[in-house]
Amino acid sequence: MKYAKVYAEDVNVGDALPDLVKEPIRQIQLTRYAGASGDFNPIHQDDEFAKAAGMGGVFGHGMLTMGFVAQSVTDWAGAGRVRKIGVRFQGLVRLKDVITCKGRVLSKSSKDGTHLVDVELWAENQKGEKVVTGKATVSLPSRES
Amino acid sequence: MPIQINTSVKGKEYAPYTVTVERGRIKDFARAIGDLNPFYLDDSVGAASEFGDVIAPPTFPITFKDDTADTGTMLKDLGVDIGRILHGEQEFELHRAITPGETLLCRPKITDIYEKSGKSGPMAFVVRETAVTDAKNELVATLRGVTVVRL
Numbered sequence: 001m002k003y004a005k006v007y008a009e010d011v012n013v014g015d016a017l018p019d020l021v022k023e024p025i026r027q028i029q030l031t032r033y034a035g036a037s038g039d040f041n042p043i044h045q046d047d048e049f050a051k052a053a054g055m056g057g058v059f060g061h062g063m064l065t066m067g068f069v070a071q072s073v074t075d076w077a078g079a080g081r082v083r084k085i086g087v088r089f090q091g092l093v094r095l096k097d098v099i100t101c102k103g104r105v106l107s108k109s110s111k112d113g114t115h116l117v118d119v120e121l122w123a124e125n126q127k128g129e130k131v132v133t134g135k136a137t138v139s140l141p142s143r144e145s
Numbered sequence: 146m147p148i149q150i151n152t153s154v155k156g157k158e159y160a161p162y163t164v165t166v167e168r169g170r171i172k173d174f175a176r177a178i179g180d181l182n183p184f185y186l187d188d189s190v191g192a193a194s195e196f197g198d199v200i201a202p203p204t205f206p207i208t209f210k211d212d213t214a215d216t217g218t219m220l221k222d223l224g225v226d227i228g229r230i231l232h233g234e235q236e237f238e239l240h241r242a243i244t245p246g247e248t249l250l251c252r253p254k255i256t257d258i259y260e261k262s263g264k265s266g267p268m269a270f271v272v273r274e275t276a277v278t279d280a281k282n283e284l285v286a287t288l289r290g291v292t293v294v295r296l
Contacts, residue, residue: 003182003183022179023179029177029179032173032176032177033177033178035173035177036170036173036174036176036177036208037174037177037207037208038208038210038215039207039216041216041227041230042227042228043227043228049228050228052228053228053229054228054295055228061232062231062232062235063204063207063232063235064177064178066204066235067177067178067180067202067204068178068179070180070202070203070204071178071179071180071182071202073203074180074182074202074203075182078184079182079184079185079200079202080184080194080195080196080200080242082203082237082239083238083239083240084236084237084238084239085203085204085236085237085239086234086235086236086237086289087234087235087236088233088234089231089232089233089234089235
């Protein structure tokens with residue numbers, strides 16, 4: 001169930017996060033993201049500019065894909081639970097690409113009433129090519145507190 | 146001929162600037178990602194939550210920009226055209242939730258610049274860290290970004 005509360009006790013190393021499949025990338029989404037984020041680099045808006053820059057055409061903001069990846073974590077762990085999230089941008093996201101975000105629990109630890117879970121994250125396109133890889137740490141509530 | 150970048154920018158600290166977290170901006174940002182989580186979008190859900198209000202999504206601090214210390218300023222300092230850059234890496238450390246109405250202080254610094262040869266030719270990596278603190282001078286978030294310059 002989406003936005004269900006996840007407790008530290010329910011999470012096991014090796015668990016898969018639910019896949020998050022996003023809508024195909026459209027130019028309007030890149031334009032909205034530019035406005036919302038303040039990143040107006042024309043390489044994400046103007047096909048001629050992107051071609052002249054040697055990039056073969058417009059591509060999505062890496063930060064938009066990172067936003068998808070972060071959503072896959074918060075859909076699972078809950079909003080406000082992410083303590084750290086870091087990614088490496090591995091490949092360009094093009095118009096019409098369908099991005100799927102995936103993840104897996106790497107480790108869990110508890111100290112002084114704080115329950116931390118480390119997850120491995122990645123996003124891939126419809127060809128199965130990884131466009132983003134990364135890790136996050138989430139702080140989860142306990143059933144006992 | 147690869148271009149030269151001004152590596153003397155390494156270590157440069159930009160003037161601190163403040164940002165005020167806007168409710169509408171949080172919602173626009175979440176909607177642009179297509180993340181319709183009610184903790185970001187629904188004021189009544191936010192008010193009833195442990196956070197007392199809607200909160201910002203994890204990557205929202207990327208919007209904390211200022212004309213005196215944005216990517217454009219950094220590129221001018223480096224002597225690099227915007228068409229040459231790619232986002233290499235990004236990390237957010239989030240010490241607590243960020244809610245609307247807060248005024249936060251941002252302190253960006255270029256912590257490292259190094260060059261490497263990749264499969265698509267020589268590239269420079271520019272590492273920028275921004276510490277975000279609140280009115281009590283407590284750390285709210287730390288951003289670490291790597292910009293790749295195609296030389």
